[in-house]
Amino acid sequence: xxxxxxxxxxxxxxxxxxxxxxxxxxxxxxxxxxxxxxxxxxxxxxxxxxxxxxxxxxxxxxxxxxxxxxxxxxxxxxxxxxxxxxxxxxxxxxxxxxxxxxxxxxxxxxxxxxxxxxxxxxxxxxxxxxxxxxxxxxxxxxxxxxxxxxxxxxxxxxxxxxxxxxxxxxxxxxxxxxxxxxxxxxxxxxxxxxxxxxxxxxxxxxxxxxxxxxxxxxxxxxxxxxxxxxxxxxxxxxxxxxxxxxxxxxxxxxxxxxxxxxxxxxxxxxxxxxxxxxxxxxxxxxxxxxxxxxxxxxxxxxxxxxxxxxxxxxxxxxxxxxxxxxxxxxxxxxxxxxxxxxxxxxxxxxxxxxxxxxxxxxxxxxxxxxxxxxxxxxxxxxxxxxxxxxxxxxxxxx
Numbered sequence: 001x002x003x004x005x006x007x008x009x010x011x012x013x014x015x016x017x018x019x020x021x022x023x024x025x026x027x028x029x030x031x032x033x034x035x036x037x038x039x040x041x042x043x044x045x046x047x048x049x050x051x052x053x054x055x056x057x058x059x060x061x062x063x064x065x066x067x068x069x070x071x072x073x074x075x076x077x078x079x080x081x082x083x084x085x086x087x088x089x090x091x092x093x094x095x096x097x098x099x100x101x102x103x104x105x106x107x108x109x110x111x112x113x114x115x116x117x118x119x120x121x122x123x124x125x126x127x128x129x130x131x132x133x134x135x136x137x138x139x140x141x142x143x144x145x146x147x148x149x150x151x152x153x154x155x156x157x158x159x160x161x162x163x164x165x166x167x168x169x170x171x172x173x174x175x176x177x178x179x180x181x182x183x184x185x186x187x188x189x190x191x192x193x194x195x196x197x198x199x200x201x202x203x204x205x206x207x208x209x210x211x212x213x214x215x216x217x218x219x220x221x222x223x224x225x226x227x228x229x230x231x232x233x234x235x236x237x238x239x240x241x242x243x244x245x246x247x248x249x250x251x252x253x254x255x256x257x258x259x260x261x262x263x264x265x266x267x268x269x270x271x272x273x274x275x276x277x278x279x280x281x282x283x284x285x286x287x288x289x290x291x292x293x294x295x296x297x298x299x300x301x302x303x304x305x306x307x308x309x310x311x312x313x314x315x316x317x318x319x320x321x322x323x324x325x326x327x328x329x330x331x332x333x334x335x336x337x338x339x340x341x342x343x344x345x346x347x348x349x350x351x352x353x354x355x356x357x358x359x360x361x362x363x364x365x366x367x368x369x370x371x372x373x374x375x376x377x378x379x380x381x382x383x384x385x386x387x388x389x390x391x392x393x394x395x396x397x398x
Contacts, residue, residue, distance in 0.1 A: 002064045002092055003274040006037055006084060007285030009071040009303065012107065016145035016215075017173075019207035021287025021301050022071045029303055033285075034080045036310040038087035040284050043315055045091045048282070048292045061279070064097040065271035074103040078120040085124055098270045100128040102171075105156035106147030114156045118163035128269070129160050130169040130200070136187045140176055143221075144212070157194055166257065167267050169198035174236070175229035176204055177212075177221040184232045185239075192243045197267045199245065199253045201236050203229055230388060249276060250338050250382075250390060276339055278332045278351055286316070294323050328352055329359055334394035342374075342381025356380070363396055 010030060011022045066088055068081070076084075081101070085094060101121060108114040118129070133153045135141050141149065148156075160168045170191060174184055191199060204223070206213040215221045224232075237247060245253040246266055254267045274281055283290035286306035289298045297320040300306045309316035332351045336343030348356035357364075364380055367373040372386035372393050386393050 001061050001274070001279070003271060003279065003281035004041070004066045004088060004092070005271070005281060005283045005285075005288060005290070006066070006068050006073075007071065007283065007288040007299075008033075008068060008073040008076060009286050010075050011070070011072045012075070012104075012147055013145065016143065016212040017204065017207065017210055018145075019210055020071065023303060026303060027075065029307065030076070030080065032307055033303065034076070034083055036307050036316075037084055037284050039310050040316065041087050041282070042090070044282050044284070044290070047315075061270050061273050061277065063270050064092045065274060066092065066094075066097055066099045067271040068101040070102055072104045072107060073101050074107045074117070078117070078124065081121065081126070082124050094125045097125075098128055099126045100130060100169075100269065100271055101126050102130045102132055103156065103160075104132050104146075104148065105153045108152075108156055108159075114159035115162055118160050118165065122164055127165070128167045128169070129165055130171060130198075131157060131160070132171045133157075134171060134173050135176065136172075136190055137179075137183060140179065143177060144173075154194070157196075161195075167197050169200055169269065170194075170196045171200045171202075173202055173204050174232040175224055177216065177223055179224055179232075181224075181228060181231055181235070185235060188236060188239045192240070197255050197257070198269065199240065200251055201233075201253070202251050203233065233388075246340075248340050250340075250387060276335045277347065278328070278335050291323070293328070296321055296323055325352070329354075329356075330397040333360065333397045337373075337380070337382055337393065338390075340381070342376075342379045344379040346378070360397070367393060367396065 007021065009020075009022045010027055010033075011024050013024045014022055066085070068076075085099070088094065105114070108117055121129075131153065133148075134144055134146055136150050136153075138150050157168065157170070172187065172191070206216060212221070216223060223229075236253075240253045241247065245255055247253050248266060248268050249272070252269065252272070257265055257267050280292050281290060282292070283297075283299070285299065286303045287299055287301045289296070297317050300309060300316045300318045306316045329352050332348055333343060333356070336347065343356070345356050364373055364375060367386070368375050371383055372389060374381050374383050382390060382393065
């Protein structure tokens with residue numbers, strides 16, 4: 001299976017908590033950037049064709065995937081997205097692929113424009129949307145530096161369904177400054193009422209040097225306590241389970257959807273599953289990362305340098321490193337443990353060529369004794385306690 005990630009590092013304005021590779025006020029480079037993405041894709045696909053042909057694991061991920069992330073992919077015009085997909089179609093059968101695009105509701109300015117845009121996306125073959133809403137509190141949205149309101153987010157979500165999308169994700173944060181447990185409970189109720197097919201709920205991570213982190217360090221703002229944030233997560237687990245969502249990964253929930261064969265298929269994000277299963281993927285764009293075993297690469301971060309490299313006929317690589325066997329072992333474990341069903345011994349062997357118990361038998365036994373892992377005859381997974389202390393568990397394998 002082939003997995004493509006297109007990084008779109010353009011934003012109308014940077015959010016107060018963001019430390020991703022993003023830039024505001026550089027939309028004049030968009031056309032050149034789209035052309036560069038297409039050139040980079042051709043270079044990568046030709047260079048790694050033999051290796052990518054070996055990546056086929058239908059039992060794990062049944063689809064090729066394309067993911068437009070950012071930044072703000074919805075800042076792209078339909079014509080620009082069409083050009084990128086036309087380049088991708090040289091290597092992927094688009095009608096058989098999961099094609100996801102992240103949307104900032106603030107770029108679409110209400111239901112009418114959103115509907116036109118979403119109808120255009122659907123006509124191009126995009127079949128999954130991820131709405132970066134983050135909060136259903138206008139005061140928190142302003143604090144985070146978001147450029148949309150709750151009303152605009154609701155209109156955007158309604159337009160997505162009106163356009164015919166049946167797999168819409170909502171991105172939300174909890175553990176925000178001033179956020180109350182009661183208001184988070186109301187948010188969960190509202191998300192279920194709206195009818196998202198998929199939800200990604202993340203505890204706020206403070207990144208150094210961001211404006212939000214600086215305000216908290218200065219004492220201007222205060223975060224909820226660790227116990228309060230943990231309570232918010234536990235509330236999400238309980239409430240969304242009761243509402244019919246499956247928590248298939250630590251921070252991700254999905255509904256099931258009947259297929260043509262009347263099978264109840266989980267509407268999980270196949271592209272992200274490729275990451276959690278530690279598979280190869282091509283990352284394209286300024287600041288993007290990719291992995292073609294046994295190497296990992298990262299691209300030039302600055303848009304102008306990225307463009308200059310490709311216009312000169314060179315790949316825009318900032319760093320390329322060999323992935324050591326020990327790194328591959330550890331990464332396969334801690335990524336796989338993010339999945340609720342855990343990491344199967346068969347998958348570890350498939351990715352690493354050795355039995356996981358040979359490498360980590362003593363360690364996983366010790367973690368089981370501490371109540372953090374559950375070992376079965378076929379897999380190892382986090383316990384409920386282990387999920388709450390996931391970073392401590394993952395650190396054992398780094």
